[in-house]
Each structure stands twice: as C-alpha cells, then as structure tokens.
Amino acid sequence: MICIPIIANTLDDVLRDMAEASKVADIIEVRLDYIKNPDLKHILEKRTKPVIITNRPCREGGKFEGSEEERIAALKLAIQLHADYVDIEHDSIQHIMETTVHHPPASKTKLIVSYHNFRETPDNLISIYQKLSQCGADIVKIVTYANTITDNIKIYRLLQQAQAPLISFCMGEYGIISRILYKRFGSYLTFAALRKGKESAPGQINIHELLHVYRAQKQEKDTAIYGLIGNPVSHSISPVIHNTLFREMNFNSIYVPFKVDNVADFIREFRELDVKGYSVTIPHKESVLNHLDAIDPMAKKIGAVNTIVNKDGRLVGYNTDCRAAIQALEDINQVSATGAKNDRLKGRHVTLLGAGGAARAIAFGLQERGAQVTIVNRNYERAQSLARDVGCLYREFDNLPEIKTDILINATPVGMFPSVNETPIDKNQLKPDMIVFDTIYNPLETKLLRDAKTQGCKILGGLPMFINQAAAQFELWTGVTPPPELIRKIAYKKLVGE
Numbered sequence: 001m002i003c004i005p006i007i008a009n010t011l012d013d014v015l016r017d018m019a020e021a022s023k024v025a026d027i028i029e030v031r032l033d034y035i036k037n038p039d040l041k042h043i044l045e046k047r048t049k050p051v052i053i054t055n056r057p058c059r060e061g062g063k064f065e066g067s068e069e070e071r072i073a074a075l076k077l078a079i080q081l082h083a084d085y086v087d088i089e090h091d092s093i094q095h096i097m098e099t100t101v102h103h104p105p106a107s108k109t110k111l112i113v114s115y116h117n118f119r120e121t122p123d124n125l126i127s128i129y130q131k132l133s134q135c136g137a138d139i140v141k142i143v144t145y146a147n148t149i150t151d152n153i154k155i156y157r158l159l160q161q162a163q164a165p166l167i168s169f170c171m172g173e174y175g176i177i178s179r180i181l182y183k184r185f186g187s188y189l190t191f192a193a194l195r196k197g198k199e200s201a202p203g204q205i206n207i208h209e210l211l212h213v214y215r216a217q218k219q220e221k222d223t224a225i226y227g228l229i230g231n232p233v234s235h236s237i238s239p240v241i242h243n244t245l246f247r248e249m250n251f252n253s254i255y256v257p258f259k260v261d262n263v264a265d266f267i268r269e270f271r272e273l274d275v276k277g278y279s280v281t282i283p284h285k286e287s288v289l290n291h292l293d294a295i296d297p298m299a300k301k302i303g304a305v306n307t308i309v310n311k312d313g314r315l316v317g318y319n320t321d322c323r324a325a326i327q328a329l330e331d332i333n334q335v336s337a338t339g340a341k342n343d344r345l346k347g348r349h350v351t352l353l354g355a356g357g358a359a360r361a362i363a364f365g366l367q368e369r370g371a372q373v374t375i376v377n378r379n380y381e382r383a384q385s386l387a388r389d390v391g392c393l394y395r396e397f398d399n400l401p402e403i404k405t406d407i408l409i410n411a412t413p414v415g416m417f418p419s420v421n422e423t424p425i426d427k428n429q430l431k432p433d434m435i436v437f438d439t440i441y442n443p444l445e446t447k448l449l450r451d452a453k454t455q456g457c458k459i460l461g462g463l464p465m466f467i468n469q470a471a472a473q474f475e476l477w478t479g480v481t482p483p484p485e486l487i488r489k490i491a492y493k494k495l496v497g498e
C-alpha cells in the first residue's frame with residue numbers, strides 16, 4: 001500500500017490535499033502536528049480513503065509544540081472518532097494503553113507503534129522490533145536514517161524476520177531504494193509525497209515517480225530487481241530508460257539507483273537481495289572488477305565493467321561501453337580508404353581526454369580498429385598506465401596544441417550537468433577539420449560541443465553511445481534486444497522534455 005502524508009497548515013489545504021491524494025494513494029496520513037487548530041471530526045468525516053492520524057512531537061522529527069498531554073489527547077480523540085489508524089510513538093504508547101480509551105470494543109482504530117531514528121540505522125533493530133511488538137499495537141513502524149547504502153540491508157533483514165505487520169524503511173538519499181522496493185522488502189506500506197515540496201521526511205520520493213517510473217503498484221514479491229551502482233546517481237536517466245523498457249516489453253522487473261560509496265561492501269551485502277543485474281557508473285567501473293565472480297574477456301582486457309549479470313548467483317562483469325562508443329564513432333566517421341565500416345577509424349589520429357572507465361573502454365576499442373590513440377589525462381600516471389596497457393601514446397594537457405588530432409574525445413565528466421558551462425579544452429584548440437566526440441549525454445550538447453560547432457568541427461554527443469550501451473546491457477540481462485529508437489525517444493523526453 002502507498003500512503004501519502006498531508007503536509008498542510010490550514011483545514012482548507014488539508015481537505016484539498018486529502019481529496020487529491022485520495023485519487024492515487026491507498027492510505028492518507030494526516031499530520032495533525034502541521035495543522036493550526038485541526039478540526040479532527042471534520043477531517044475524518046471528509047475522508048474517502050483510510051486515514052492514519054499522526055501527531056508527531058519535535059523529538060521524533062515532528063512539529064507539535066504543545067504539551068504532551070495535549071498531544072496525546074488529540075490521538076485519544078482520533079481513536080474515539082474511529083480513525084482507521086493512529087500512529088503513536090514507542091515512548092508514549094503506555095499513555096494510550098493505560099486509559100480505557102485504548103481500543104474500546106467499538107473502536108475500529110488500528111494502533112501503529114512507531115520508532116524513528118534520524119541519525120542512523122542501528123544494529124539492534126531486531127531487539128527494537130521485539131520490544132515494540134510487545135506493546136500490544138496492531139502494526140509496528142521502524143524508520144531509520146541510512147548513512148550508507150548497506151543500511152538498507154539491515155532493514156531488509158528485519159522485514160524478513162518480522163512475524164507481524166511491519167512498516168520499515170530508511171530515510172535519506174541512501175535509503176530511497178527501501179522506499180521504492182517496499183513490496184520486495186516486505187513492508188506493510190511505503191510513503192510518497194503528494195508533490196515536490198510536500199515531503200514529510202528526508203528521501204521521500206513523490207507519488208508520480210513511484211507510480212509512473214517505478215510502477216510501485218505492479219511490484220510483486222517476485223519482481224526482478226536491477227539497478228545502477230554509482231555516485232552520484234540522482235541525475236541518471238538510466239532508471240527511466242530501463243523501467244520504461246521493462247514496462248513496454250512486459251518484464252516483471254524494476255530498476256533502481258544505488259548510491260554506493262564502498263563497492264566492496266555493497267556487492268557483498270546485496271548478494272542477499274538477489275539483484276539480477278547492474279549498470280555500473282562513475283566512480284566504480286574499475287574498482288568493481290575485484291568483487292565479481294567472473295569477468296568477460298573483453299571487460300578484463302579493458303579493465304573496466306559497466307554491466308553485471310547475475311547468473312544463478314554468480315556475478316559476471318561485462319563492458320558494453322567499448323562497442324557502443326566505437327559504433328557511434330563509426331556511424332559518424334564516414335572517411336575511409338576502403339569504405340568498410342570496420343576501417344573507418346583505421347589510421348585516424350585520436351586524442352582521448354580521460355583515463356577512467358569510459359576512456360579505457362574507448363581506448364581499447366580504438367586500438368583494435370587501428371586508430372592512432374594519444375591519451376591525455378589530469379593524473380599523468382594514470383594516462384601513462386592506460387597507454388601502457390593499450391599500447392598507445394600519452395601526453396600532458398599542456399601538450400595538446402602539438403598533438404595531431406583528427407578526432408577529439410572527451411571521456412571526463414567536465415561539462416556534465418550541473419557544471420554545464422565547463423569545458424575540458426580551450427576553444428582555440430579546436431580546428432574545423434576535427435571530429436569532436438563528447439561522451440557526456442546530459443546535457444545533450446555540452447559547452448565543448450557548442451564551441452566545436454562554432455569552430456566548424458563535426459560533432460558527436462554522448463547520446464548515441466548511451467543508447468548503444470543501454471541496449472547491449474538490456475540484452476545481456478534479458479536476452480531480448482530493445483528497439484534503439486525507443487531508447488532514443490525515452491532519453492530525449494527525459495533530457496529535453498520532448
């Protein structure tokens with residue numbers, strides 16, 4: 001079930017938001033602590049969906065500033081008025097239980113006993129759950145703050161062990177996945193904001209995204225999980241691309257962003273969730289290799305993985321960036337001695353900016369096609385090391401004007417959203433006979449490409465490479481090739497709203 005909290009200060013706004021939320025949510029949470037002089041009777045009379053009444057004190061992250069007696073009195077009144085649910089904090093539940101008001105025989109109200117931790121996800125969740133489940137409440141709620149992605153696994157384990165209905169997830173950016181995957185995790189419900197700015201807790205995603213990107217209502221216990229490992233991940237368009245492909249191609253699968261700091265911890269802990277496949281992005285494409293069970297020979301040669309497939313519990317790494325970039329370059333670079341597509345890059349002088357995961361994939365692909373590659377990277381030792389592995393040249397940024405360049409490739413994040421006015425190379429170094437390829441796809445046209453256009457260069461943005469690699473990735477996971485045109489359409493809509 002999906003619950004929308006009502007975050008409004010006046011009765012009129014509460015009733016308006018309740019009506020709007022009731023069209024899409026299964027349950028509405030009325031936050032009395034936000035409302036000035038709440039008319040509880042009127043609010044409950046106007047409900048068309050089950051309602052949770054909450055009156056959160058400041059100590060538990062709420063807004064109620066009156067006395068504890070007043071706060072509890074409002075919750076007792078909610079029970080007398082037959083609210084569907086009342087949420088009562090774990091350290092206040094005895095006030096409800098001690099009185100005759102609690103669960104009078106005629107009351108239909110279900111009691112939710114809640115524990116919130118805004119600092120961390122403690123290790124003793126099971127003992128907290130056991131304590132709370134002995135209070136006599138109908139439903140237990142345990143909400144913690146995730147300081148790292150693996151905190152979600154603590155919540156997953158708790159939900160797997162719980163005997164009675166339990167609402168549990170992590171707050172904060174690292175905890176978003178526990179909110180999205182609530183059915184797979186086994187939580188009684190999840191919360192979603194009515195719209196941006198109406199969040200009642202950190203990390204709460206909005207109902208539109210939950211329903212339309214993540215198709216939360218279609219999620220089942222056996223929905224296959226896929227996801228993106230990276231940091232940052234919040235601006236990636238991969239969740240929209242892969243979730244739309246899953247929907248359009250009738251897969252019972254979901255794709256979520258995993259914000260990962262420590263890839264070793266992540267891979268080890270998330271094996272338990274049986275994630276069926278991953279995309280890998282900045283900065284983990286190289287470091288992830290050491291934590292997989294097998295690596296495809298090309299990915300091994302490149303030394304970078306951007307795709308992981310779970311084959312019966314064994315995590316196998318692949319690289320779809322290499323073929324994707326070369327294909328995009330061959331499509332645009334029509335100059336060739338023989339006319340054969342495979343020869344289009346032969347003998348061409350390519351200057352490659354960057355020596356990270358993407359640069360490694362592109363450098364090996366170019367070398368295989370017979371291009372003359374020169375690596376230029378901020379960290380000179382890294383450029384040297386990649387050039388040695390590939391068998392090509394390497395130079396310093398200062399040497400750029402002297403390097404013969406037919407094709408210039410940016411494989412650094414310089415110019416990527418939100419730093420859209422940055423460029424890795426001075427405009428004057430771009431010459432009209434060059435092809436300039438920026439691997440960045442957000443924005444679709446970077447400052448580097450805008451400069452290159454004004455200098456008369458032929459330009460190639462990162463989108464064709466992105467489409468090629470996403471299609472290859474989807475095929476590796478599912479065995480089905482998605483139509484590239486569909487990926488292009490979804491990406492365009494997401495990036496430019498067309």
Ligand code: NAP
Nearest residue numbers: 282283354355356357358378379411412413439462465466
């Ligand atoms: P990565 O492994 O983290 O490598 C980043 C590279 O960029 C490193 O060589 C790093 O240099 C360099 N760099 C970072 N910040 C820099 C700065 N401020 N100035 C100069 N150099 C800088 O990342 P990656 O996975 O290779 O991704 C790199 C780029 O490729 C990203 O923009 C990404 O969007 C793009 N990409 C696009 C696609 C696509 O499908 N279109 C696919 C993959 C990647 P140091 O070694 O000095 O740190």
